Amino acid sequence: MVLDKGLLTLVGAGPGDPELITLKGLKAIDAADVILYDALANKELLSSNKKALTYYVGKRKGKHSHSQTEINHLIVSNARKGKHVVRLKGGDVSVFARAAEELEYATLFGIETKVIPGISxxxxxxxxxxxxxxxxxxxxxxxxxxxxxxxxxxxxxxxxxxxxxxxxxxxxxxxxxxxxxxxxxxxxxxxxxxxxxxxxxxxxxxxxxxxxxxxxxxxxxxxxxxxxxxxxxxxxxxxxxxxxxxxxxxxxxx
Structure with a gap:
């Protein structure tokens, strides 16, 4: 799917069990061109969309696969190509998930943003x-x-x-x-x-x-x-x- 300005959708993946994600969250994953997923987002959720480009960007204390700056760059660089980028985060995106930082950064580049809540x-x-x-x-x-x-x-x-x-x-x-x-x-x-x-x-x-x-x-x-x-x-x-x-x-x- 190619969009005029790209789209960033933050999706709460729920507490761990893949069956605890919302239906709306699953639909967003299925519609994604690019998925950036965290350490606490269950990798099984990626199986419903085989065509999307996926990046593991998980963080654990003292062990970051990507810095926040690198994650922000991945979001913007893909969205500016007209892609639908899904940022899949464990739990709910509004609770200790750095959602505000990523939404603010994407907005600076004129990228449309959406948020789909999850079970914290x-x-x-x-x-x-x-x-x-x-x-x-x-x-x-x-x-x-x-x-x-x-x-x-x-x-x-x-x-x-x-x-x-x-x-x-x-x-x-x-x-x-x-x-x-x-x-x-x-x-x-x-x-x-x-x-x-x-x-x-x-x-x-x-x-x-x-x-x-x-x-x-x-x-x-x-x-x-x-x-x-x-x-x-x-x-x-x-x-x-x-x-x-x-x-x-x-x-x-x-």
């Missing part, structure tokens, strides 16, 4: 395990934050999240786990519940339910690593939670 990993993983991130009369809010800043330091929001009564979801927190644990223990008890889910919704998913006091120790013991999210709060030990059966009730009290 925080909500998809929690829902799959029946963890009620909010519950009437119990936890009225969710706090979503990253584990570290652009400068590589622990996020300042961690200390504020630790003081709240909200269910706290932490992305990219594994490299700062000890610091996060220390911060939370200033405001929460030793036995405060925490869940860690690695590769959520995928066949190789690993889960851990523990408490703040044993968090770093248990993560190391169970060999959990990125990509993973942390869910902190009493929602983890809700009576409907599918992770409840893994909890040692003598160590964690809801």
């Amino acid at each position: 990993s925080y909500s998809g993983i929690a829902a799959q395990h029946q963890i009620p991130l909010t519950r009437r009369c119990e936890n009225e809010s969710i706090w979503i934050t990253t584990g570290y800043t652009c400068e590589g330091e622990i996020s300042n929001d961690i200390q504020y999240a630790a003081q709240s009564s909200a269910t706290v979801v932490i992305f990219m927190g594994m490299s700062k786990l000890a610091s996060i644990q220390k911060e939370f223990l200033q405001y929460k008890p030793f036995d405060y519940p925490v869940a860690v889910v690695q590769n959520g919704t995928l066949p190789n998913e690993k889960q851990l339910v523990t408490n703040l006091g044993k968090l770093s120790e248990d993560v190391k013991k169970n060999n959990l690593e990125n990509p993973a999210i942390l869910i902190v709060g009493h929602a983890v030990t809700s009576t409907v939670s599918k992770l409840l059966s893994t909890i040692n009730e003598s160590e964690i009290t809801a």
Whole structure:
């Protein structure tokens, strides 16, 4: 398909399981001339479009296949040829996905842009395990934050999240786990519940339910690593939670 000015479509691929992408997201993949996909976007999703030119542009902490500048250049250089470029990102494109940077850059060159939302990993993983991130009369809010800043330091929001009564979801927190644990223990008890889910919704998913006091120790013991999210709060030990059966009730009290 050749367009007058090209088109960039950002597509949220969902939390990992390829069946959790939206129908609109699949249609965009099928219509793409070029697909740039991230490390957390399931590669199986590419199989529906054999004709598209594909680029792996995944980033993991300390390991970037392409810099953001290179990704921006790939988007613009292909779109300016009149191509439909799909930027396939894990989860939802509006949550820790650098969507704004890519949309702004494409717009500078007069390229039309569209966004197709996806299921974010925080909500998809929690829902799959029946963890009620909010519950009437119990936890009225969710706090979503990253584990570290652009400068590589622990996020300042961690200390504020630790003081709240909200269910706290932490992305990219594994490299700062000890610091996060220390911060939370200033405001929460030793036995405060925490869940860690690695590769959520995928066949190789690993889960851990523990408490703040044993968090770093248990993560190391169970060999959990990125990509993973942390869910902190009493929602983890809700009576409907599918992770409840893994909890040692003598160590964690809801």
